[in-house]
Amino acid sequence: MEFLKDKKRARYFYKYFSKIYDFVNPFFYSDEMRKTVVDFADLKKDSKVVEIGCGTGFTTAEIVRRVGEENVTAVDLTPEQMIKAIKRFPKANFLRGDAENLPFRDASFDASISAGSIEYWPNPQRGIEEMARVTKPGGRVVILAPRKPDGYIARKFAESIMLFPTTDECVEWFKNAGLKEIKYVETGPYFFWSKLVVIISGVV
Ligand SMILES: C[S@@+](CC[C@H](N)C(=O)[O-])C[C@H]1O[C@@H](n2cnc3c(N)ncnc32)[C@H](O)[C@@H]1O
Structure with missing residues (x-):
């Protein structure tokens, strides 16, 4: 039934979940994982990067570390989440927006990254196509998605x-x-079942 794969519900869920998000997130999303996500984008020092579903800025922090705040543009549906990221990175560009209708011209960025947001998009194919559209030819699109669990009950x-x-x-x-040139890794935080997520990237 995928209760939260609905924009209105996801937005309200995160309005309240944002209060404890920064405490809970590190249990599921380790530093190693976010480094891998950003490694998969093949960034250069001056790459212009867009991040979709930035939340409170966990992945943003790693992108900023590689390319600097000014080169980062971040989008999220939930203001209560994004406000925390804005406080952390005041020189980055933040926009409230929807992954499936990105408010950017074609080929605006050198890479696009989205970690842990696709699971809320009603039309994930459209979201990926939007990320590809706003990325320059030769740039990479990177997604981290929670992987379908192997066990029946968990699934x-x-x-x-x-x-x-x-x-x-x-x-x-x-x-x-x-x-093109699609590559992926199945991984997860060390204390959890090992293949909690898939990190995947492809070239425009
Ligand atoms: C797990 S959280 C953020 C993860 C964040 N990237 C990180 O590194 O911790 C997922 C985020 O996706 C956002 N989101 C959900 N649906 C969205 C959509 N259609 N467009 C943009 N953001 C969305 C939520 O508001 C939430 O902040």
């Missing part, structure tokens, strides 16, 4: 909350978006 529970795609589904979405 049924997970699927009742939001989207947990298989790695194959992610690869298919990337191919359908015209992305």
Whole structure:
């Protein structure tokens, strides 16, 4: 049923979840994982990067570390989440917006990154196509998605909350978006089941 794969519900969920988000997130999203996400974008020092679903700025922090605040543009649906990221990185550009209708011209950025947001998008294929559209030819699109759990009960529970795609589904979405040189890794925080997420990237 994927209860939270609905923009209005996701937005209200995060309005309240934002109060404890920074405490909970590190249990599921380790420093190693966010480094891998940003490694997958093949950034240069002056790359212009857009981040979709930036939340309170966990991944933003790693992108900023590589390219500097001024080169980062970040989008999120939930102001209560984004306000925390704005406080952390006042020189970055923040916009309230929807992953499936990005408010940018074609080929505006050298890379686009989205970690842990696709599971709330009603149309993930459209979101990936939007990321590809706003990325320059030769640039990379990177997604971190929660992977469909291997066990039956965990899978049924997970699927009742939001989207947990298989790695194959992610690869298919990337191919359908015209992305090339697709690479991925299945990983997770060390104390959890090992393949909690898939990190995938492709070239425009
Ligand atoms: C798990 S949190 C943020 C993860 C964040 N990237 C990080 O590194 O911690 C997911 C975020 O996606 C945002 N979101 C959900 N649906 C969205 C959409 N359609 N467009 C943009 N942002 C969305 C939520 O508001 C939330 O802040």
